[in-house]
Amino acid sequence: MIDILNALALLANFVIVPALAYGSQLALGALGVTMIYAVLRFSNFAHGETMSFGAMISVLATWGLQEAGITIGSLPTALLALPISIIATVCVCLLFDRLVYRYYRTQKAAPVTYLIISVGVLFVLSGVIRFIIGPKDQIFADGQRFILKARAFKEMTGLDQGLAIKTTQGVTVVTAVVIVALLFWFLNRTRTGKSMRAYSDNEELALLSGINPARVVMITWIITGALAAIAGTLYGLDKGYKPFTYLGLVLPIFSAAIVGGVGNPVGAIFGGFVIAFSEMLLTFAYKRVIAYLTPGDWVPDGLMQLLATDYKLAVSFVILVIVLLIKPTGMFSGKTL
Amino acid sequence: MTERWRNSLLFAGMAALLVAVGVFQSSNLALAILNLCLISAIMTLGVNIQWGYAGLFNAGVMGFTALGGLAAVIISVPPVTEAWTAGGVRAVSGLCLGVLAIALGILTWKKLALNKTARGWASALIVVIGVVVMRWVIDPAVEAIEAVEPAKTGFLGGFGLPIMFAWMAGGALAALAAWAIGKISLGLRSDYLAIATLGISEIIIYILKNEDWLARGVKNVNGLSRPVPYEIELQSTLWVQSLASRIDINLIELSSIIVKLCYAGLFVVVLALIYWLSERALRSPWGRMMRAIRDNEIAAGAMGKNVTSRHLQVFILGSAVIGIAGAMLTTLDGIFTPSTYQPLRFTFLVWVMVIVGGSGNNLGSILGGFVIWFFWIEAEPLGLGLISFLTSSMAEDSPIRIHLLQNAAYTRYITMGAVLLLVLRFSPRGLIPERNR
Amino acid sequence: MFGGYGAADILQDCTIAIDKGEVVVVVGPNGAGKSTAMKALFGMLNLRKGSVFFNGEEITSMLPQERVRLGMGFVPQNSNVFTSMTVEENLEMGAFIRRDDYSESIAQVFRLFPALEEKRSQPAGELSGGQRQQVAVGRALMTNPDVLMLDEPTAGVSPIVMDELFDRILEVAKTGIAVIMVEQNARQALEIADRGYVLVQGQNRYSDTGAALLADQNVRKAFLGG
Secondary structure: OHHHHHHHHHHHHHHHHHHHHHHHHHHHHHHHHHHHHHHHOOOOOOHHHHHHHHHHHHHHHHHHHHHOOOOEOOEOOHHHHHHHHHHHHHHHHHHHHHHHHHHHHHHOOOHHHHHHHHHHHHHHHHHHHHHHHOOOOEOOOOOOOEEEOHHHHHHHHOOOOOOOEEHHHHHHHHHHHHHHHHHHHHHHHOHHHHHHHHHHHOHHHHHHOOOOHHHHHHHHHHHHHHHHHHHHHHHHHHHOEOOOHHHHHHHHHHHHHHHHOOOOHHHHHHHHHHHHHHHHHHOOEOHHHHHHHOOOOOOOOOOOEOOOHHHHHHHHHHHHHHHHHHOOOOOOOOOOO | OHHHHHHHHHHHHHHHHHHHHHHHOOHHHHHHHHHHHHHHHHHHHHHHHHHHHHOOOOOOHHHHHHHHHHHHHHHHOOOOHHHHHHHHHHHHHHHHHHHHHHHHHHHHHHHOOOOHHHHHHHHHHHHHHHHHHHHHHHHHHHHHHHHOOOOOOOOOOOOOOOHHHHHHHHHHHHHHHHHHHHHHHOOOOHHHHHHHHHHHHHHHHHHHHHOHHHHOHHHOEOOOOOOOOOHHHHHOOHHHHHHHHHHOOOHHHHHHHHHHHHHHHHHHHHHHHHHHHHHHHHHOHHHHHHHHHHHOHHHHHHOOOOHHHHHHHHHHHHHHHHHHHHHHHHHHHOOEOHHHOOOHHHHHHHHHHHHHHOOOOHHHHHHHHHHHHHHHHHHHHHHHHHHHHHOOOOOOOOHHHHHHHHOHHHHHHHHHHHHHHHHHHHOOOOOOOOOOO | OEEOOOOOOOEEOOOOOOOOOOEEEEEOOOOOOHHHHHHHHHOOOOEEEOOOEEOOEEOOOOOHHHHHHHOEEEEOOOOOOOOOOEHHHHHHHHHHHOOOOOHHHHHHHHHHOHHHHHOOOOEHHHOOHHHHHHHHHHHHHOOOOOEEEEEOOOOOOOHHHHHHHHHHHHHHHHOOOEEEEEOOOHHHHHHHOOEEEEEEOOEEEEEEEHHHHHHOHHHHHHHOOO
16 A cells, blocks of 8 residues: 555656646646637747746846845745736737737738748747847746655655655646636636637627727737746746747647647647646656555566657657647647648 | 849849958858858758748758758768677667557558547557567667767767768658658648647757767767868878968968868759759749649649649658758768757748748749858857947946847847848748749 | 629629618529628628718728628628637627627527527537527627628528528517518518519619519519529
C-alpha cells in the first residue's frame, strides 16, 4: 500500500503538478490564439512574442516595484505588475491591429497573407523586446518559493517520496482558473460576449443583426492581449524569463488550440492540458515508479523512459499531426478547415 | 524593354552596394557577404518554387537547410571505423526498425478491416511497441558509439566522398524528407501546413542536436573538407606571393580573397544552373499547369488535375533546392553547427527575401536574397551607428546607453519586420513582380 | 432599380413597393433577379441606378446594418441562424440593437412559434429545417422591424411546414409589419399575398393583387403550372 502511495507521490511531484502548471500556461496561450482565429480567422504566429512582450513588461514593472520596496509578502510581486503588463500588451495589440491588420480586412485578404503579416509583426516585436531587455535570462520571481516543501510533505505523510509545490505553480493554476472562469462568464452571459460568439459563428448574419464588427475586433484584441500578458508572465515566473523560448512556445500552443478544436475556447483549455500531460508522461523516466509498483526489491535496468526529455516538443507535434490527420476539427469541433 | 532596364538597374544597384562595402569596409567582407548572398538567393529560389508556383507556405526552411548540412557531413567526413565496429550496424538497424514500425503502423491504419477506434488503437500499439523495440536495440549501440573518443569523434562518421557530392546529396536528403513531410501535411489548409512544417523542422533540429552518434550533436563537426584550396596552401604558392607584392596587398588577406572568389565562382555556377532550370520549368506546360492550380485550385481539381500530387512535386523540388543551399552553406562554413539553425534567421528571414524580391518571380527571388541578406548584415553596424548617434547626448558610462548599445544589433529584427510589413502593404508584388504570361 | 453583382446588370428597371401591414410576394422564374432585388432593397449590393426609399426618406447609400436600425428586418435564404448558439441566444442577438426590455418580444416570438419555446436552450444547428426557419424569422422579428423581408423562406421545407410558415407570416403581417417575400412556391405564396410582383429577366412583368395574379391566365400558364 505504502509503495503505491510513494509511486503516486513521485508521479505527482514530477508529472502531475508540473503538468498542471504547464497545462494552465499553454491553455491561456491557446485561448488567445483560438480567439484570434475564431473572430479574425487567421493563425497569429506572433502570439508567442506577444506573450514575451507581456512578460517583459511584467519583469520591468516588478523591478520597479521591488526597487520602490513594494511587495506582497509571500506571493510574487509580479502579480502586482500584471495589470500594468496587461494594459501595455493590450495597447501594443491594438496598435498593431490599427497599423497593420486593419488594412487587410478591408481587402478581404487570404488567411495565408495574414500569416505572413504576423511573421512581420513577430520580427518587429522580437526586435523590440531584445532591444529593450536584452537576450539574457531574467529571474523576477520573489516571495516565498514553495507552498509545500518536499520535506514537510514527507513529515506529514511519512512517505519516502516528497511532493513539492512551488508558489509559482500554485499561482499559475489559480490565476488560470480565475481567468478562464471570467472569460467564460463574459462569453456566455454578457451581451458583448454573445455578440462576439455570434460574429465568430456567422459574420454576415451578425452584421445583419447590427453587431458592430470594429467593436468586436477591438474587444478580441483586448482579450487576447490580456491573455498573452498573463500567460507570458506566468510562464516567465515559473521557468524564468528567457526571450528566446517564447518563439518555441508557438508550436505547443498551436498544437493545443488545434487539438482542442481551433476557434473553440473549451477546446483550447482541454488541448492545453492534453499537450502538457502528454509531454510530461511520455518523457518521464518511470524507473522508480515501476520499482515501487512491482513486488519485491526489483529495480528495472534502464531509466524506462520512452522518449528523451529533449523530445518534449516532438510529442506535442506528433499529437498535432495525428489530430490533423484523423479529426482536423479537433476534439471539440472548432471551425473546420 | 523597360522591364529589362528596370531589372538591370536593380541588380546594378545591388552590385554597387557590394562594391561600396568593398571600398569602405573591406574586400574580404564584401566577398563574404557576396557568398552568403548567393546562398541566400538559392534558398529563396527554393522557397519561391513552393510559394510562387503553388502557393505553399513552408515554415520549415530551417529544417531542410539543416538536412542539407547533415548530408555534407555524412558524405564528406571519413568513417570512424572504431565506432562502426562498436555499434554502427546495430544503430543503423535499430533506426530501420523504427522506420519500419512507423510504416507498419500507417499500413495498419489504412488497411485493417476494423472500425476507426479499433484501427486507431491497433496502429498506436504497433508504433509504441516498435519504438520500444527500437530503443532496446539502439540504446546500447548509441552508447558504445558515443564512447569512442567523444572529444574528437564520438559518432559514426560518413562516407568519405568528395565534398561536391555533398551538395547533390543535400538536395536528395531534403527531397526525401520533403516527400515524407508532404505526404503527411499537404492536404491541409495553408495555416496548418505552416504549423506542420514549422514543427517538423524544429524536430529535425532537435534530433540533430541530441543524437550525438549521428553528427556529434552540439559538439559540432568541424574541419569539413572543401572544394577550394586552403588559405595556408595558397600563401605558400609562388604566383600568389608575387601577385600580393605586385598589387600591394597583405599575403594572408589575398589568400583569403582568392578562396572566397573561388567559392563565389562555384556558387554562381550552381545558382545559374538552378535558375535556368527553374525558368525552364516555369515556362513549360508543367509550370503553366502549376500556376493554374495555384490560381484556382477548385477549378483545377474539377478538371481532373490531381492537385495534391502536383503540390507534392513542387514541395519536393523546392525543398531539394533548399537542401542544396544548406549543404553549400555548411561547406562554406567548414563546420556543421546544429544550434545555429534558428527559425528567425533561416525560415522567416528567407520569407522576407521571397516577399521583398517578388513572389512568383525567380529573378526577383535572387534579387530578394541579395538585398535582404545585405541589409541583414549591414544593419548591425548601421544599427550600432544609429544608436550611438541617438545616445550621443548621454554620458559615456550611463547604464542605459551601454545597455542600448549592447542590444543595438537587435534593431535589425525591427528593420526586417518593418521592411516585410511595408512591402506587403505598399508593394505586395515585390521588387520584381511576377510576369503574367 | 438597376443593378447587379458585376459588369452586367441583373435588375433592369425593377420597382417594388410596399405599405404597412401588406404582404407582398415577388415571384418569377429562376434567374429572374428576385433575390437580387431583395438584396438590393436591403443594401447588400450596389445599385447602378435607381433608389430605395423608406418612410419617405432615401436610404440608397445606407449600409445594411444601418437599415436594420431604421426598422428593416432581413431573413436570408441560407445560413440564417447562429448554429452554435441556442434558440434563445439567437433571439437575443436579433434584439442586439435594442436598448429596451425585449422580454415581451421574446414572448411574442414564442407565442408565434410554440415549438421553439420548448427548444429554447438547444443549439440552433441541431433543429430541423422548418424549426430553423422559425428561429431565423424569430431573430429578424426581434429587431422590432417595420418591414420584414424574407428570401425564399420555404425553400427546402416540407409542404405542411410551408403552410404553417405562411400562416405565421400572415399573423406577423396582422400586427402591422409589412412583409416582402421572395418565393419559388409561387401559387401558395400568391394565395396569401395582398399584392404580387412577377419578375422576368430583372424587369417587372406583372404587378397586381395576389388574387388577380392567381386568376390571370398568362401568369398561371407560365409560372403556376396552369
